Amino acid sequence: MQAILLVIGVSVSAVATFVVYRLLTVRRQNAKLNQQRFDRIKPLYDQLENDGELSHQQIYEYAKSAQTREMTYLLLSEHNKADAFPAEFNTIVKAAESNLVSWLEFPTELNACPDEIEHLKRVTIDFDGQQNYVHYEVFKYKTYEPHWAAKGGWILGVVGPYFDDSKPYDHPSATFSRVSSRLETTTPDEEAKWVHENISMRK
Known part of the structure; x- marks a missing residue:
């Protein structure tokens, strides 16, 4: 009986360890991905934070890519510049x-x-x-x-x-x-x- 309980305990412990490891790994990967996404639009962010004016061509280059389009719109919207987003991607x-x-x-x-x-x-x-x-x-x-x-x-x-x-x-x-x-x-x-x-x- 004790042997069976020991096996069950080890199995439960192994599963719990895997779940925790998987959760931490996914969180770490998601944090890395979110940083990569921000880095893609960081030049726009920096320019807006420094009160710089963005040209239509600058915004267009980020809006045309599906990888940066949504974040570009949200960034412009946060700075009350959503009207500058190209209409063809809006x-x-x-x-x-x-x-x-x-x-x-x-x-x-x-x-x-x-x-x-x-x-x-x-x-x-x-x-x-x-x-x-x-x-x-x-x-x-x-x-x-x-x-x-x-x-x-x-x-x-x-x-x-x-x-x-x-x-x-x-x-x-x-x-x-x-x-x-x-x-x-x-x-x-x-x-x-x-x-x-x-x-x-x-x-």
Whole structure:
């Protein structure tokens, strides 16, 4: 009996140790990623903090990249300069693309920025049967070798929910991508519905 209890105790201890290690590792990785994200827009930040004027071309260079677009808008907004953000990137689709790319970079997700990403469609869902609609933007993305997700083609990613009165850079609470959901086997509508039911509605 004592031997069984000892084995159980050792097993529980091992699991607990792994969980703590994993939690600390993820936190450390997330902190490192957040620093890298800030470093990407630091030149803009420094110039704004020093009351410098930003040219349209300076802002455009940061807005055109999905990796820096969302943070650039938020930075400008914090400095009351959101009007300077290029109009062509001030759309829900462009904001959603940047949000998805940022989400995919997390170590617990793709741990990388996709090499290619394309918007597929908006999927609208009546979430309560009373003609109250939410919208999800669905993308396809892929990575190149040697990334582990490169095999299998295009992967689906969903960003939302958005509402009829949502602004482009309102925070979407249910950004998600199941790496197993490939365009060859899952439709955008099916994936948006899965995210709506399993991510959005459970928050």
